[in-house]
Amino acid sequence: MRAWALISWWYGVGWVGEFRLQLRRLSRVEEYFSFGTLLRTLFQPFRQIDAGSRRGGLSVQFRAWLDRTISRFIGASARLVLLVVGVAWWCISALMSACWLLVWPLLPLAPVLGAAAAALRVGVA
Amino acid sequence: MSELFSYESSRARNARTHLLLSGWLQPVLLVGATLLAGFGGWLLIISETSGWILVGVALFLLVPLLWDDRHLKTLPVLKGQRIDDRLEPGLLARLPSRLDRNALVANLSYARSVQFMMARAGVSPRFISETFGEAELKVAWERVVARKPEGVVYASDILASLVASDPALTSLLPHLQLDQNDVDLVADWYARLEELIAHHSEIRPTGGIARDWSFGYSHLLERFGVNVSDRVANGSLHVTIEAHQDALNFMVSTLATSGKANVALVGPAGSGRTTIIEALAERLMKDDGVPASLKYRQVIQLDAATLIGAAAGRGQLEELVNELLVEAYRAKNIIVCLDDAELFFEDGVGSVDLANLLKPVLEGGVLKIILTMEEQRFLKISQRNPALAQLLNRFTVQPASYEETMRVMQDQLIPTEFRSHVTYMYQALREAYRLSERYVHDAAQPAKSLQVLLSAAQHDEDGLVTAASVQKAVEQNFGVKVGASAGGEEKQMLLNLEQRIHERMINQTRAVSIVSDALRRARAGVRNEKRPIGTFLFLGPTGVGKTELAKALAAVYFGGEEQLVRLDMNEFVSPDDVRRLIADGADDPTSLSAQILKQPFSVVLLDEIEKAHDAVLSTLLQMLDEGILRDEKGREVSFRDAIIIATSNAGSEHIRRHIEAGEQLEQFEQALQNELINSGEFRPEFLNRFDDIVLFRPLTEIELAKVVDLIIAGVNKTLEPQKVSVTIDTELKAWLVVKGNDPRLGARPMRRQVQRVVENIMAKQLLAGAVQPGQVVNLTLEDVPEEMK
Numbered sequence: 001m002r003a004w005a006l007i008s009w010w011y012g013v014g015w016v017g018e019f020r021l022q023l024r025r026l027s028r029v030e031e032y033f034s035f036g037t038l039l040r041t042l043f044q045p046f047r048q049i050d051a052g053s054r055r056g057g058l059s060v061q062f063r064a065w066l067d068r069t070i071s072r073f074i075g076a077s078a079r080l081v082l083l084v085v086g087v088a089w090w091c092i093s094a095l096m097s098a099c100w101l102l103v104w105p106l107l108p109l110a111p112v113l114g115a116a117a118a119a120l121r122v123g124v125a
Numbered sequence: 126m127s128e129l130f131s132y133e134s135s136r137a138r139n140a141r142t143h144l145l146l147s148g149w150l151q152p153v154l155l156v157g158a159t160l161l162a163g164f165g166g167w168l169l170i171i172s173e174t175s176g177w178i179l180v181g182v183a184l185f186l187l188v189p190l191l192w193d194d195r196h197l198k199t200l201p202v203l204k205g206q207r208i209d210d211r212l213e214p215g216l217l218a219r220l221p222s223r224l225d226r227n228a229l230v231a232n233l234s235y236a237r238s239v240q241f242m243m244a245r246a247g248v249s250p251r252f253i254s255e256t257f258g259e260a261e262l263k264v265a266w267e268r269v270v271a272r273k274p275e276g277v278v279y280a281s282d283i284l285a286s287l288v289a290s291d292p293a294l295t296s297l298l299p300h301l302q303l304d305q306n307d308v309d310l311v312a313d314w315y316a317r318l319e320e321l322i323a324h325h326s327e328i329r330p331t332g333g334i335a336r337d338w339s340f341g342y343s344h345l346l347e348r349f350g351v352n353v354s355d356r357v358a359n360g361s362l363h364v365t366i367e368a369h370q371d372a373l374n375f376m377v378s379t380l381a382t383s384g385k386a387n388v389a390l391v392g393p394a395g396s397g398r399t400t401i402i403e404a405l406a407e408r409l410m411k412d413d414g415v416p417a418s419l420k421y422r423q424v425i426q427l428d429a430a431t432l433i434g435a436a437a438g439r440g441q442l443e444e445l446v447n448e449l450l451v452e453a454y455r456a457k458n459i460i461v462c463l464d465d466a467e468l469f470f471e472d473g474v475g476s477v478d479l480a481n482l483l484k485p486v487l488e489g490g491v492l493k494i495i496l497t498m499e500e501q502r503f504l505k506i507s508q509r510n511p512a513l514a515q516l517l518n519r520f521t522v523q524p525a526s527y528e529e530t531m532r533v534m535q536d537q538l539i540p541t542e543f544r545s546h547v548t549y550m551y552q553a554l555r556e557a558y559r560l561s562e563r564y565v566h567d568a569a570q571p572a573k574s575l576q577v578l579l580s581a582a583q584h585d586e587d588g589l590v591t592a593a594s595v596q597k598a599v600e601q602n603f604g605v606k607v608g609a610s611a612g613g614e615e616k617q618m619l620l621n622l623e624q625r626i627h628e629r630m631i632n633q634t635r636a637v638s639i640v641s642d643a644l645r646r647a648r649a650g651v652r653n654e655k656r657p658i659g660t661f662l663f664l665g666p667t668g669v670g671k672t673e674l675a676k677a678l679a680a681v682y683f684g685g686e687e688q689l690v691r692l693d694m695n696e697f698v699s700p701d702d703v704r705r706l707i708a709d710g711a712d713d714p715t716s717l718s719a720q721i722l723k724q725p726f727s728v729v730l731l732d733e734i735e736k737a738h739d740a741v742l743s744t745l746l747q748m749l750d751e752g753i754l755r756d757e758k759g760r761e762v763s764f765r766d767a768i769i770i771a772t773s774n775a776g777s778e779h780i781r782r783h784i785e786a787g788e789q790l791e792q793f794e795q796a797l798q799n800e801l802i803n804s805g806e807f808r809p810e811f812l813n814r815f816d817d818i819v820l821f822r823p824l825t826e827i828e829l830a831k832v833v834d835l836i837i838a839g840v841n842k843t844l845e846p847q848k849v850s851v852t853i854d855t856e857l858k859a860w861l862v863v864k865g866n867d868p869r870l871g872a873r874p875m876r877r878q879v880q881r882v883v884e885n886i887m888a889k890q891l892l893a894g895a896v897q898p899g900q901v902v903n904l905t906l907e908d909v910p911e912e913m914k
Contacts, residue, residue: 002142005135006192017195034333041339048341048455075338082335107188114165114181118174 010108018104022097029093033086038079046075129259129266130208132222136200137209143197144218146189158186202277206270211278213238226257236280238315244589246311246551247301250284252294257287264290272309279319281312302552302592311551314535321536330410331358332421341456343425345449349435350427353406353462368529369401372520376405379518380460380493381416387487387494389466391503392522395572397533398497401522402426402462405495409460422493424460425453429468433477443482454492462495467502472509480513487516501759524569530558533571534578545582549590553581556592560599560607563654564725566760577602605726605766606648619645622682629677630670631831631872635790636663636819637674643768643816644682657752660769660814662734664797665821666777668871672732675770679728690720690767691730694737702737703744707756718756725766734771735806742811749814771815775806781823781868790820824872829862832872836879844887848898851887856906882909 050067054060106113117123131137146154165179200217203210209217219232233239233250243249265286269278272286285308288294298304346352376388390398406424409415427449436442446469453459463469469479486492496517498506507514525533534554542548557577558570565573577595580602584594596607618625622641623634630637643659646652663671679689697706710719721727731737731745748754752765776797783793798818801807812818824832833853841850853861861882865875886908890896 002138005138005142006189009192009196010188014192014195021195028328031330031333034335037333037339038335041335044339046338048339048457052455078338079335107184107191110181110184111178112181114177114179114184117177117181121174122177123169123172123174 007108011105015101015104019101022101026090026093026097029086029090033082033089035083035086038083038086041075042079043072043076045071046078049074128207129263130220130224132209132220134207134209136203137217137220139197139200140214140218143193143200143214146193146197151190151193154186154190158183158190161186202275208266208278211276212283213277213279216280224259224262226253229253229257229262233280233284238279238281238312239284241315241318242281242284242308242311244548244550245314246303246308248284248288248298248303248308248311250287252297253287253291257291261287261290277316277319279312279316281315285309285312307551307555310531314551317532317535318539321539325360329358329360332410336421337423337458340458341452343423343452343456343459345452346425346427346456346459346461349432349445349449350425353403353424353426354410354421355423357403357407357410367532368525369397369404369522372401372522373404373408375518375520376401376495377408377415377419380495381418382490384490385487385516385518386490386492387496387516387518389503389517389519390495390497390522391500391519393500393524393569395568395570395576396522396524397571398522399426399464402464402495402497405460419460419493422458422460423456424462424495426462426464429463429465433468442477443479446479446482450486450492460493460495462497464497465499466496467498467506470506470510470513480510484513484516487513525571527558530571530574531555534558534574537575538578541579541582547582547585547588547590549578549581550592552592553578553590553595556595557581560595563763563765564599564603564605564607566722566763603726604724615648618682619648625681626674626677629680629835630673631828631835632824633670633674633821636661636670636821639817639819640674640678640768640770644678654765655751657749657764658766658768660749660816661771662812662815662818663770663772663821664776664801664818665774665780666823666869666871667774668873669821669824670872671770671772671821672730675728675730675772678768678770683726683728688724688727689730690717690724690727691732692717693732694734694741694771695732697737697741699738700740703740704757706741706744707754707762709756709758716756718754718762721754721762721764721767722756725763727767729764729767729769731769731771733773735773735775739808742808746811746814773807776801780820784822790822794818794820823868826862826866829866829872829875830858832875833858833861833865833879836876837883840879840883840887847891849887849891849896849900849902851883851902851904853883853904854906857882857904857909860906860909882913885913 045068049071050064054064161179161183165176165181165183168174168176168179170176197214200214205211208220212220213236216232216236219235221228221232230250230253239250265283268286268289269282273282285305288298288308289305295305298308372390376390379388380386390401392398402424409419409422409424432445432449433442436445450461453461469477469483471477483494487494500521503514503519531554534557538549538554554574557574561570561573561577565576568576577599578590581590581595581598584590584597584601586594599605599607619641622644623637626637626641627634640659640661643652643661647658652658663674665671675691676686676689680686683689692706696702705713705716707718708716710716710722713719714723717729721729734742744754748764749769752763752767754762754764756762779793779797779800780790783797784790797820798812802809802812837851837853844850861875861878865872865878867874883904886904887896887902890902896902
């Protein structure tokens with residue numbers, strides 16, 4: 001009876017729950033790398049360095065524009081790097097989650113599969 | 126039992142499986158899986174295909190562990206209302222198929238929630254009666270379901286309802302200083318802690334690694350302030366304040382506007398203003414319902430006193446605050462919180478007024494600012510600078526109610542207990558609230574209850590902080606006696622109080638007995654706690670013991686004559702003297718209010734009350750009636766732990782006349798009071814405020830002889846260091862009574878007479894070396910020099 005309870009949970013609510021758990025893990029990776037913020041602020045100045053407006057002549061205004069542009073460039077570079085790293089991380093995590101979800105239904109059958117692999121001499125030349 | 130509990134239900138069986146898997150089986154399975162996987166892997170490395178079988182078995186062993194971890198460990202509550210649908214898994218797993226009294230008691234005792242209840246309130250499942258059966262359990266369970274229609278039911282909920290359903294158990298509760306409602310609240314306390322723990326273990330959103338990249342640096346703000354948002358994100362702070370939801374909603378909506386984006390949290394110190402700031406920081410970190418303009422904003426708390434201390438020089442503070450505000454503006458993601466902001470708007474020599482600096486910032490709405498201020502100070506600032514007050518969006522923070530304070534204490538005690546290695550009982554929390562309401566006047570709830578509770582940790586009994594621990598802490602901190610029932614020695618002293626007082630004064634038995642009764646009522650816990658211990662007007666001629674009784678009381682019961690706060694009311698003869706009565710302690714430490722704030726457990730003696738001005742007497746009315754006097758700053762000063770004695774010579778001639786006519790005091794008491802009112806010496810509303818008007822009779826010659834004995838005893842006490850004592854014979858005593866007796870002045874001249882005769886003779890003999898240590902000098906009338914006779 002207990003075995004039936006385990007099996008029915010494993011291939012029903014348990015598998016769905018595991019899927020949700022993996023989704024939550026991926027959303028935590030997304031939250032950690034803050035993809036939304038990175039994309040929304042991609043070209044914004046980095047840490048507001050020289051982001052303020054300045055009063056003065058044409059040369060001052062040009063200098064301010066240049067400073068802001070450099071700050072935005074630094075910001076965009078840093079964000080792009082983080083985006084690339086984050087997306088890569090997210091992809092690896094998603095792949096691992098998918099593998100785990102595929103392995104999940106096979107776990108209760110592992111001894112049978114192991115015996116089959118042994119009989120078929122898998123991995124032995 | 127079947128309609129209540131199904132042993133074979135799926136949830137009950139899952140609970141039992143979890144108990145098995147979380148016990149010895151778990152390490153066995155883990156170790157087995159590891160060994161099999163390791164050995165199987167090794168076999169595969171050496172090309173032995175049987176290794177696959179071992180690896181397969183090792184993976185299979187993980188299946189029950191994953192089942193337990195993902196499902197059994199957190200068994201959800203079902204919709205049904207049977208015991209097995211909702212009971213906490215830990216207890217459910219242990220319930221046998223047939224529930225009898227012994228099984229239930231044993232299993233309840235095992236549950237953590239019941240152990241919590243035993244430690245916090247002293248309520249134990251062993252109380253459950255021997256005749257307990259299915260019917261009792263059914264009634265108790267129905268009560269649990271009615272109290273908690275949904276959610277998990279803890280063992281403590283069942284125990285609380287078992288107690289409620291059994292009159293024999295309920296009758297035991299008063300012995301624990303509890304009632305049924307308290308038992309239910311302790312059960313709720315445990316459930317709340319479980320919720321808090323679950324909430325605390327949730328992963329908190331932080332906004333991610335790039336959250337602040339598009340905002341400016343805030344080095345200066347971080348240096349002079351505290352980043353509340355960081356503390357919340359790091360989990361070092363946990364905030365739960367249901368009581369302040371309105372304040373929180375107001376702050377979020379106000380700070381999200383583009384106009385005057387500021388909030389002034391106005392309320393007494395200790396009412397939770399800072400906690401609201403912390404709750405705001407926590408809410409801004411969450412996704413739910415926070416406007417985009419506030420999401421992930423950093424709340425930086427600047428302490429006014431720290432800033433003022435850091436910028437001591439002239440103009441430096443303005444400069445520093447300006448720099449901080451500019452930095453916050455540039456950063457674009459900061460909410461500046463000025464704690465105790467009233468310190469920035471002071472006037473007078475040496476104080477700071479940053480109103481002119483802050484007004485444009487508040488007006489422009491370019492920076493989101495929160496100010497916390499004390500209520501009275503805010504009113505003063507508003508009076509002085511209405512323009513500034515108009516710029517602020519005020520929210521008044523009320524002190525927490527009893528229920529809110531209890532919840533805050535319950536939430537915040539856990540880390541305190543961990544640090545202090547003590548356990549607080551529920552009774553201690555309730556007592557802390559009661560006593561802090563009474564004795565702590567410089568803070569509001571819940572801070573003052575917490576303050577009392579923290580100090581009670583030093584008075585724990587075997588690691589347990591009880592109501593008695595709280596009482597001891599209050600007694601030590603405030604110099605009062607608060608325990609309702611006195612200890613053995615004190616009990617004896619209270620029972621023999623009259624005898625102890627009569628060791629110091631002669632006769633006036635009625636006065637002594639009235640005052641002693643008042644004290645006994647107070648210590649037995651049967652007096653009205655909203656009034657002073659007793660208020661008495663002593664009437665009688667001079668020198669009959671009125672003042673002496675007050676002194677004796679202070680010495681015998683209140684711990685020494687220094688516990689007597691004495692005011693000669695002939696110094697309060699004009700309306701201007703009212704100020705001296707209620708002056709702030711900082712300006713006049715001798716004012717009545719200042720002295721009582723310092724030592725609330727005292728005898729207050731208002732000598733010659735009839736000489737005080739009417740305005741002074743009117744000021745004293747509330748003190749006599751409710752035990753409260755407001756000082757010049759509007760603070761309530763409590764006289765509820767004091768005995769107030771007013772003395773007067775008014776009517777002394779009448780007393781003498783009646784006594785000489787052979788009447789007893791009780792016979793003319795009422796007539797004398799009427800006479801005092803009719804003659805205008807006292808207003809009826811003033812006399813009405815006293816618990817008792819006590820008449821003192823003139824002393825007879827026999828009583829005066831006893832007074833001589835008391836005075837001689839006093840002389841001997843003075844001579845004690847020289848190991849010499851003196852006695853007088855009957856003839857000398859009679860002579861002293863005759864010489865020292867003056868019907869107008871009572872026993873006062875007697876002291877002077879003894880001083881003149883006995884002390885002078887002894888002084889001469891000591892100087893002449895005629896008296897040796899250890900000697901008892903017996904004086905007779907012959908020893909008195911002729912010139913003294």
